[in-house]
Amino acid sequence: MRGQALILGCQTYGLTGVLGDARRVAEALGALGFDVTMCMGEEATRERILQLYRHLIARCAPDEAAFVYYAGHGAWAPEPGSGVQFIVPADFALSTEEDFRGITALELSALLEELTSRTRNVTVVLDCCFASRMFRGVDLVPRALPVVPLPVVCAHLKRLQAQGQALGGRHIESNPHAVRLVAAALDEQAYEYTNARGVRTGLLTDAFLEVLDEARGLRVSWGQLGRRIRERVLARCPQQRPELEGPERRLLFQLEELEHESSLAYYPERGHHWLRGGRLHGVREGDEYAVMPLGANGPDEARALAFARVLEVRGGSSRVALERRDSALVPTGAPAFPRRSQQPRRAVVLEGSWDAHAPLLSRLREALRTSFFVRQASMEERAPVLAHVRLGERGVDVLDSGLDGIVHPLPLTPSSVPGVLHVLEVLARAQALRELGDGGDSERFTQWLELEWGRVSARRAFPLPTTGASLHAGERVYVRLRARGHARLHVSVLDVGVGGAISLLNASQPSGMVLGSGRVETLGAGPDGTLVGLELEWPESTPRQDARPESLVVIASEFPVDLRLLGTSHSRLTRAPPVSLEQLMQSGGRDRYAVKHIRFWLDPRPLP
Structure with a gap:
């Protein structure tokens, strides 16, 4: 593997494991074929870090793997509702009100955008945190500094803007081209500790290097790697929860992506076995999973380490009964793939004369028989119909319950069946999410959150009602x-x-x-706080006829839960959510959550 790596280690303010971490990461990347540049200790000043980052950008060839690692302190300059995060170079203590020596998240985002404009094959690992608080436990030292006055940082950013430097980049929410593994959530701590081998190290770095070594020679996605790292860190320190951002289906240090990413992570806790997925992911009591080795891309009876049957389902986790295969060791973070589901399947009507297309009909019926989400409707079907598959003159039409076309006609060949099934399963999961938890949780949502949404025009907010608004493709919302x-x-x-x-x-x-x-969060605000809005798009695959319903589903929980597996843009095999939250909402404790729907109409025609 050919690639370029920049390894940054800033061992400041009481940290003792940073330099060793940087050396170990450099050694691991060098063994993978990367050309490694290191910047550590007193050399790792603000200007030197920025200089080497720009050198990395300049020397990266198109699609060449690029890797950036930082270990050290992170800090946060807060203000009510928001704040600015930054990393702490070796010369940070020399900062003055006129010469701030930190490197802000806005500057790092702009550099990352420059890097992804050279190559999309980018991975960033940050073993620090941007915490506003400090927490000390036995043998744990947080990689975060106390708060820094916001005016000092804002003055620094204004000076950079006056010099014409780009800040934040053009991506409103997150750079979609780079994988980013970060040590902790926005307001959580990242720690260093002494591991079982007597090495002083960051928890994230230690787990990253362990799992990276396990993945050597395997086809492993960053999603699998990230979930395994997360469980390793949580097992050692429940106060720290790493996050993986960006294209999680991408294979390690490659641009190739897996077709789907559907596994839940296994973990043991307090004498029980668990999966990191619950009602919000569509898990139901009685579901069965195959727990697989790292690198598996689906359930495989022969290679399974264990089989798991769901006994209890909570909001973001599920307790399972584990049946090991041949006393196999089941490592924390092992991927678990669904084998059997208790989820109700939605009815699909087949229409038209299929006599001349018997092979197509046979494959379609078999696909519906084995799907987790949809089934062929019976002749006496009384259940609500999800969709119609109609044999037409131009091909196979997939229509929703209102007989509106969902996609352009698909070819009349058996090879079209996976495409038809994909459309139907996407519809099934969308319908389940639209039905999620109306009723009893609305009051709780109001108690927890104030919600405002609307269109964005000329960088101004124009609030809209949460039901019944009409918008056009190309408009922007917040x-x-x-x-x-x-x-x-x-x-x-x-x-x-x-x-x-x-x-x-x-x-x-x-x-x-x-x-x-x-605290305030605004989806649709740029990195500098400017209201830009998220663009409403009409998919190319959907016929441009009349206005159709679209919705936003806002889920608030008292626990972190990764809902990326619900996404259906590229996936057929991930799980759908349940149709009711009544049982969950009656339970108390840490698994409480609430749901709010924003329902509107989208017209395919741009605004006049």
């Missing part, structure tokens, strides 16, 4: 959330598009935007 009370909440926003595709909008905080008392 969602603004403010926490009430003192609860710490994790909030995710999913878009259910006119064709049924589900997308997680909070890509920069995939386990939920963290909201504390009075």
Whole structure:
């Protein structure tokens, strides 16, 4: 593998494991074939780090793998509702009000955008945190500094803008071209500790190097790697929860992506076995999973380490009974793939004369028989019909329950069956998400959050009602959330598009935007706080006929939960959510959550 790596180690303010971490990461990347540049200790000043980052950008060839690693302190200059994060170079102590020596997240984002303009094959690992608080446990030292006055940082950013430097980049929510493994959530701590081998190291770096070594020679996605790292870190320190951002289906240090990414992570806790997925992921009691080795891309009876049957389902996790194969060791973070599901399947009607297309009909019926999500409707079907598959003159038409076309006609060949099934399963999962949890949780949502949404025009907000608004393709919208009370909440926003595709909008905080008392998060605001809006798109695959319903689903929980597996843009095999939250909402404790739907109409025609 040919690639370029920049390894940064800033061992300041009491940290003792940073230099060793940087050397170990450099050694691991060098063994993978990377050309490694190191910047450590006193050399790792603000100007030197920026200089070497620009050198990395300049020497990267198109599609060549690029890797950036930083270990050291992170810090946060907060203000009510927002703040600015930055890393701490070796000369940070020399900062003055006129000469700030930190490197802000806005500067790092601009550099990352330059790098991804040279190559899309980019990975960033940050073993630090941007915490506003410090927490000390036995043998744990946080890689975060106390807060820094915001005016000092803002003055620094204004000076950079006056010099014409780009800040933040053009990506509103998150750079979609780079994989980013970060040590902790926005307001959480990242720690260093002494591991079982007596090495002083960051928890994230230690787990990253362990799992990277396990993945050597395997076809492993960053999603699998990230989930395994997360479980390793949580097992050692429950206060730290690493996050993976960006294209999680991408194979390690490559641009190739897996067709789907559907596994849940296994982990043991307090004498029980668990999967990191619950009601929000569509897990149901009685579901069965195959727990597989790292690198597996689906369930395989012969290679399975264990089989898991779901006994209890919570909001973001499920307790399982584990049946090991041949006393196999089941490592924390092993991927678990669904084998059997208790989820109700939605009815699909087959219409038209299929006599001349018997092979196509046979394959389509078999696909419907084995699907987790849809089934062929019976002649006496009384259940609500999800969709119609109609044999037409131009091909196979897939129509929704209102007989509106979902996709352009597909060819009349057996090879079209996977495409037809994909459309139907996307519709099924979209419908389930649209039905998610209306009713009893609305009051709880109001108690937890203030919600505002609307269109963006000329960088101004124009609020809209949460039901019945009409918008046009190409318009931009925002969602603004403010926490009430003192609860710490994790909030995710999913878009259910006119064709049924589900997308997680909070890509920069995939386990939920963290909201504390009075904190404000605005989806659609640029890195500098300017209101830009998220563009509403009409998918090319959906016929441009009349206006169709689209919706945003806002999920607030008292626990972090990664909902990327609900996305359907490229996936057929991930799980759908349940149709009711009544049982969950009656339970208390840490698994409480609430749901709010924003329902509107989208017209395919641009604004006049």
